[in-house]
């Protein structure tokens with residue numbers, strides 16, 4: 001089911017609530033529309049593609065998609081990229097270090113010309129006058145990883161950071177939500193240092209909502225700040241898993 005997270009006369013943020021099925025990990029897709037031009041974030045896998053493509057015209061014609069954003073290289077993010085490039089004129093932006101890897105998902109030679117690498121430092125992407133910030137989130141979890149900050153809606157799209165296995169749309173009780181996030185973050189996030197650097201960086205932004213690619217969203221400044229504080233104090237990845245580095249007996 002799709003829903004609108006933010007709307008004014010010229011700007012709209014649409015949320016596609018988990019179009020996955022079967023054994024797929026649940027995943028959310030997001031669409032930002034500014035002055036009639038769109039960017040689709042983390043479009044997902046093959047089966048999700050047909051559902052999002054069907055749902056899209058209620059909000060924007062596929063021909064009005066200008067950008068496809070891929071936060072990192074995982075299949076639940078990028079597997080349908082060739083189909084999206086074939087049916088739209090959109091340009092895809094993904095971490096520079098993953099461009100030649102994502103090509104293995106069967107991107108046709110003509111379409112690959114519209115795949116662009118984002119440098120490690122990130123960049124601003126102009127969506128019809130709306131300066132979307134593609135901000136570095138490397139090692140959270142992927143080695144090349146970006147988040148999107150929308151300065152109009154003040155939504156930070158955080159990809160896998162904040163992911164949870166939960167069946168509610170918004171986090172109401174942060175402490176009760178932690179058990180749904182903790183194991184995923186300890187295992188999938190790569191670096192405690194990156195967690196601290198990310199927290200310091202995003203505190204400089206005016207954020208009203210954090211929208212992960214899996215599970216519930218964090219709405220309102222209080223919830224947003226609780227989440228940032230939680231990330232800052234996490235011990236994850238290799239720091240958390242030192243005991244497993246032993247030869248199996």
Ligand code: FE
Nearest residue numbers: 072074141160
């Ligand atoms: Fe991922």
